[in-house]
Amino acid sequence: MPNIRFTEKPLSDWMRGDAEDSEIVISSRVRIARNLQHLPFPMLATNQQSEEVLQRLTDILQYDDLGRFGTFHTLKISELDEIDKQVLVEKHLISPNLANESRNGAVLISDDESVSVMINEEDHLRIQCLYPGCQVREAWERAMVIDDAFEAHVDYAFDDRRGFLTSCPTNVGTGMRASVMMHLPALVMTHQINRILSAVSQVGLTVRGIYGEGSEAVGNLFQISNQITLGQTEAEIIENLHGVVLQIIEHERSARERLMNESMLRITDRVMRSFGILSYAAVLDSKEAAQRLSDVRLGVDLGILERPSIAAMNELNVMTQPGFLQKSFGDKMNTGERDMYRAKLIRQKLGSTL
Amino acid sequence: MLCQECNMRPATLHFTKIVNGEKTEFHICETCAKEKGEMLPGTPNGFSIHSLLSGMLDFDSSTKSHSSGHTGPQNLQCKDCGMTYTQFSKLGRFGCPSCYQYFDSRLDPLFKRVHGSTGHVGKVPVRTGGRLKVKRQIDDLKKEMQQHIVQEEFEAAAELRDQIRKLEKEMTEE
Ligand SMILES: [Zn+2]
Ligand SMILES: [Zn+2]
Numbered sequence: 001m002p003n004i005r006f007t008e009k010p011l012s013d014w015m016r017g018d019a020e021d022s023e024i025v026i027s028s029r030v031r032i033a034r035n036l037q038h039l040p041f042p043m044l045a046t047n048q049q050s051e052e053v054l055q056r057l058t059d060i061l062q063y064d065d066l067g068r069f070g071t072f073h074t075l076k077i078s079e080l081d082e083i084d085k086q087v088l089v090e091k092h093l094i095s096p097n098l099a100n101e102s103r104n105g106a107v108l109i110s111d112d113e114s115v116s117v118m119i120n121e122e123d124h125l126r127i128q129c130l131y132p133g134c135q136v137r138e139a140w141e142r143a144m145v146i147d148d149a150f151e152a153h154v155d156y157a158f159d160d161r162r163g164f165l166t167s168c169p170t171n172v173g174t175g176m177r178a179s180v181m182m183h184l185p186a187l188v189m190t191h192q193i194n195r196i197l198s199a200v201s202q203v204g205l206t207v208r209g210i211y212g213e214g215s216e217a218v219g220n221l222f223q224i225s226n227q228i229t230l231g232q233t234e235a236e237i238i239e240n241l242h243g244v245v246l247q248i249i250e251h252e253r254s255a256r257e258r259l260m261n262e263s264m265l266r267i268t269d270r271v272m273r274s275f276g277i278l279s280y281a282a283v284l285d286s287k288e289a290a291q292r293l294s295d296v297r298l299g300v301d302l303g304i305l306e307r308p309s310i311a312a313m314n315e316l317n318v319m320t321q322p323g324f325l326q327k328s329f330g331d332k333m334n335t336g337e338r339d340m341y342r343a344k345l346i347r348q349k350l351g352s353t354l
Numbered sequence: 355m356l357c358q359e360c361n362m363r364p365a366t367l368h369f370t371k372i373v374n375g376e377k378t379e380f381h382i383c384e385t386c387a388k389e390k391g392e393m394l395p396g397t398p399n400g401f402s403i404h405s406l407l408s409g410m411l412d413f414d415s416s417t418k419s420h421s422s423g424h425t426g427p428q429n430l431q432c433k434d435c436g437m438t439y440t441q442f443s444k445l446g447r448f449g450c451p452s453c454y455q456y457f458d459s460r461l462d463p464l465f466k467r468v469h470g471s472t473g474h475v476g477k478v479p480v481r482t483g484g485r486l487k488v489k490r491q492i493d494d495l496k497k498e499m500q501q502h503i504v505q506e507e508f509e510a511a512a513e514l515r516d517q518i519r520k521l522e523k524e525m526t527e528e
């Protein structure tokens with residue numbers, strides 16, 4: 001049996017610490033795509049070729065270079081069951097693409113789950129570093145060091161003019177995608193969000209909502225990431241993203257202040273109602289859960305509620321996902337059962353903090 | 355902001371296309387994205403940026419193929435992995451690192467649209483990017499030398515010139 005400790009607890013160790021601006025920025029992530037020379041990309045690789053890629057990249061684990069980031073555990077995707085795969089996706093440790101489509105796919109995960117290295121995803125190698133709060137620079141620096149550790153042992157596909165060669169033309173050049181997950185309820189409530197998001201898209205960044213089981217963006221969570229990977233240095237990309245994120249934080253903060261000054265009673269009522277519903281509901285669909293959890297998170301930030309802690313909120317965000325619910329309560333469930341168990345789990349979690 | 359397809363639901367997917375330096379924005383809702391056969395981000399199938407890309411690539415080949423005569427892009431093929439340019443434009447993905455060389459003549463417009471740029475200026479790997487590192491070093495030295503010349507510091511300029519010559523010689527000997 002593969003080591004699946006990573007699917008047993010909802011909150012990765014890296015998410016526990018207190019981080020700068022973590023009342024608005026949930027996490028920072030940098031992912032870099034790399035490929036080996038003289039081998040087709042995973043989409044066209046034969047079984048033997050993708051096995052070779054897997055072998056060569058996992059062999060690197062025996063060298064010391066990677067040791068300083070903790071012990072890495074190798075999980076082969078083909079050896080995981082469906083629910084474990086889904087939980088890894090929900091914890092952002094693997095991509096849906098790796099879970100569903102890859103041949104000889106694997107992931108190397110560091111002890112604290114802050115580094116995950118996907119093998120045979122869309123590219124041979126995808127190094128991902130996750131940090132809590134607004135630490136996109138730190139995530140980038142670590143990704144670069146891990147990149148160097150791999151590069152010391154294999155030849156990357158690289159071209160003087162085009163940079164790092166990737167399967168998809170949207171990743172060529174730096175191969176780097178940096179993203180920041182933000183919780184922006186006040187900008188949504190004050191109807192400023194679209195104006196800000198469209199401004200963001202004009203400076204080479206993309207925004208997407210976080211999606212639940214349905215088709216609507218839920219929980220006031222937005223992921224902001226760089227769209228361009230060619231023609232800018234990594235440092236420029238990171239600074240651009242970081243600068244924009246700091247500005248959005250400022251806008252969200254002043255929107256929160258304005259809400260508290262102008263409609264404190266209304267906000268307090270909304271927060272308390274959501275807390276009440278989460279504490280006593282018998283059925284909660286994923287969309288409502290995400291929206292109510294967003295209200296409660298805002299309530300904690302604004303000092304309306306003393307608990308739960310931000311760490312407990314982050315934990316609930318993962319625990320209430322379909323894969324994790326099935327992991328906790330066993331067996332496959334239909335949507336109705338999931339809604340019941342989701343409510344039960346949240347009641348338990350909030351009850352223990354009351 | 356409303357979805358530009360249906361004008362009913364709020365747009366939640368935002369793209370910026372850059373065509374010849376001109377930015378075009380593109381805002382749609384998930385429902386319309388789904389109806390157009392494109393997947394959503396974060397779902398098991400993943401939103402396919404590739405279908406958006408392949409639209410751009412197809413457009414590119416259909417407008418240009420008339421004027422370019424015999425060597426139309428449909429005849430381009432990667433000799434390493436066998437992928438043809440036509441396949442590439444349908445899939446929106448390369449087959450292997452060599453595809454970049456075989457399709458090179460077609461890539462500048464694509465990269466201009468996607469990234470607003472065609473050349474890499476970022477990190478250089480130690481093992482496979484050695485030449486580029488030296489080239490960039492030479493470029494930097496040349497700029498520095500120009501500065502010295504402008505300021506009439508000829509001794510310093512001559513020193514740099516010797517360094518540049520040495521590096522250039524090393525490169526050609528490789
Ligand atoms: Zn629409
Ligand atoms: Zn090829």
